[in-house]
Amino acid sequence: MLAEPAPPPRPPSGPGPSPASTPYTYWWKLLPALLTLAALTRVPSFLHPLWNPDEGFLAVQAGQLAAGGELYDTVVDRKPPLVPWLYEAALGLFGDRSLLPLKVLAILALFATAALLASLARRRWGDRSGAVAGVAFLLVSVGLHPEDTQAASFGLFTLPFTALAVWCADRRAWAWAGAAVAGAFLTKQTGGAVLLPVLWLAWTAPKRTRALLCTLAGFAVPVAAAALLTDPSRFLFWVVTGSGTYADLTGSGLHALGRGLGNAAVLAAACLGLLVPLLRRPKTPTTDLWLWLAASALAVMTGFHFFGHYYLQLMPPLTLLGTAALHALPRRWTTGALTALACTCVIFLTWGFLAPRPELTHAQRVADAIRARTTPTDPVLIWGMHPETYWLADRTPASRYLTAGLLTNFSGGRNGSLVGEQYGVEGSWPVLRAELAEKRPPLIVDDSRGKPYGPERMPTLRRLLAEEYERVATVDGAVLYARSR
Numbered sequence: 001m002l003a004e005p006a007p008p009p010r011p012p013s014g015p016g017p018s019p020a021s022t023p024y025t026y027w028w029k030l031l032p033a034l035l036t037l038a039a040l041t042r043v044p045s046f047l048h049p050l051w052n053p054d055e056g057f058l059a060v061q062a063g064q065l066a067a068g069g070e071l072y073d074t075v076v077d078r079k080p081p082l083v084p085w086l087y088e089a090a091l092g093l094f095g096d097r098s099l100l101p102l103k104v105l106a107i108l109a110l111f112a113t114a115a116l117l118a119s120l121a122r123r124r125w126g127d128r129s130g131a132v133a134g135v136a137f138l139l140v141s142v143g144l145h146p147e148d149t150q151a152a153s154f155g156l157f158t159l160p161f162t163a164l165a166v167w168c169a170d171r172r173a174w175a176w177a178g179a180a181v182a183g184a185f186l187t188k189q190t191g192g193a194v195l196l197p198v199l200w201l202a203w204t205a206p207k208r209t210r211a212l213l214c215t216l217a218g219f220a221v222p223v224a225a226a227a228l229l230t231d232p233s234r235f236l237f238w239v240v241t242g243s244g245t246y247a248d249l250t251g252s253g254l255h256a257l258g259r260g261l262g263n264a265a266v267l268a269a270a271c272l273g274l275l276v277p278l279l280r281r282p283k284t285p286t287t288d289l290w291l292w293l294a295a296s297a298l299a300v301m302t303g304f305h306f307f308g309h310y311y312l313q314l315m316p317p318l319t320l321l322g323t324a325a326l327h328a329l330p331r332r333w334t335t336g337a338l339t340a341l342a343c344t345c346v347i348f349l350t351w352g353f354l355a356p357r358p359e360l361t362h363a364q365r366v367a368d369a370i371r372a373r374t375t376p377t378d379p380v381l382i383w384g385m386h387p388e389t390y391w392l393a394d395r396t397p398a399s400r401y402l403t404a405g406l407l408t409n410f411s412g413g414r415n416g417s418l419v420g421e422q423y424g425v426e427g428s429w430p431v432l433r434a435e436l437a438e439k440r441p442p443l444i445v446d447d448s449r450g451k452p453y454g455p456e457r458m459p460t461l462r463r464l465l466a467e468e469y470e471r472v473a474t475v476d477g478a479v480l481y482a483r484s485r
Contacts, residue, residue, distance in 0.1 A: 026122075030131055031115060037138045038111040041345065044150050044352030045103050048360060049392070051151035053403070054309075055099060056363075056388020060402055062087040063096055063391070069400075072234035076400050076425075080186040080239050081226055083154050097394070102152035109160050114138050116163035117319055120170055125327040132326060132334055136274060137319040139341040141312075143270020144263065146352035148308035155309040158184050158191035163316050165194045166292060169201040174211045177202075178218025185219075186226050189239060190299035190313065195219065197292040197317075242425060260306030267311050270348060273340030274322025277333055281325040289324065292317035305411065359386065362476050366445060367392035369475040373482065379439045383455065384447025384478070385410070398441035399432055401425075407432060408453040419452045421460060429460055436464065444469055446479040 050056055061075050065088040069075040090101040114134040122130025142149045161184035168177035177198050184191030202211035227235040296313040326334045363386045370393040379398035382389050387402040405411045409423035421429055448454040455461045469481035
């Protein structure tokens with residue numbers, strides 16, 4: 001009598017990787033779900049024309065570039081070039097009076113990040129962990145003030161590059177990993193912090209020297225290309241060396257510390273479903289992920305401003321670390337964690353739907369007043385920190401400096417000790433005087449509203465207003481000056 005065939009071996013009951021499904025089946029199920037969830041988490045972004053001044057700054061820059069402006073010359077900011085170019089391309093293709101194309105691209109950026117994190121987690125811990133990582137990241141992605149999470153900003157577009165860098169390094173595609181780090185750096189300087197975990201993975205690779213050299217070459221080539229496209233000296237100044245006083249904490253240390261702790265607490269509340277398992281099982285073999293988190297934390301602290309959108313960079317490594325911890329715990333922990341994350345996600349989305357937007361309302365009122373007193377071809381100077389007013393008013397800036405911050409070093413709650421003409425970007429005031437002498441805007445708007453960069457503290461602007469302009473109106477605290485001669 002023939003013996004019956006032995007039954008197939010049962011999968012281990014411990015925390016090992018789940019049995020792999022067919023890749024096509026797995027991704028055909030997971031990717032549509034991730035795209036849908038990414039879109040749902042971004043619904044509040046469509047409620048307003050824009051969410052923060054960075055979006056307004058980029059929209060105005062896109063118009064300047066489309067009109068023939070040159071980045072880091074007649075179009076300036078302390079940011080790398082990729083996002084300004086992205087805005088220029090999107091608004092050039094679809095029209096410059098709506099940020100809808102950028103809002104859609106933001107959904108795709110979050111989706112790409114979630115998919116890459118899912119792929120990383122699946123490769124390391126199995127199918128279930130891949131799905132957990134992708135879903136958990138999207139649930140966490142709204143876990144800050146809506147102005148920081150719903151804007152199509154530098155920080156958000158950095159995320160897919162950072163995830164791609166670690167994804168490529170995990171597969172030992174070293175040159176591509178370096179190129180992805182370059183993409184993160186060219187989107188936002190602090191995005192380059194992901195180089196640390198990538199170099200760690202290269203260091204631990206069998207062919208260490210080759211891996212390190214390929215990674216560094218992959219990073220250097222795109223950065224050098226961007227510098228050559230924009231002029232190396234100007235690129236170096238605006239992207240790397242020109243922000244010394246911006247990072248000085250003198251007189252505003254307590255304010256920055258309070259904001260830093262507050263935003264950290266908000267993010268911790270949003271990530272509680274991941275942090276509790278991580279505290280329970282922190283000793284998983286994830287050295288590269290801890291390095292990624294540490295490097296991202298250093299990136300958050302760079303400049304000592306602690307704006308909420310800086311914290312976006314912490315979300316991918318936190319998600320993977322939490323997923324690793326959940327993989328090592330019984331399955332009920334995963335259910336509880338995702339339930340907690342879903343609940344906090346709903347709370348943050350509700351905040352996004354209900355949060356008042358007083359500064360946007362103010363900018364719209366000022367923009368209405370500007371349109372009423374100027375023609376579409378008139379250049380305007382808005383002395384304030386809300387460059388979106390130019391875009392809302394559909395008026396051309398009279399200067400390449402779109403905010404008073406670049407000319408005075410005002411930013412992030414400084415109390416005035418390092419705010420003034422002498423603290424602005426090097427050489428900016430002679431350039432401003434030449435621009436205003438050439439264009440002589442028919443309208444100047446003082447939108448300082450009692451801040452320490454008001455015209456009364458800026459001799460050059462104070463003299464210009466006194467000699468050539470007269471006060472004609474006040475709108476919601478902003479003072480409008482029209483040319484008197």
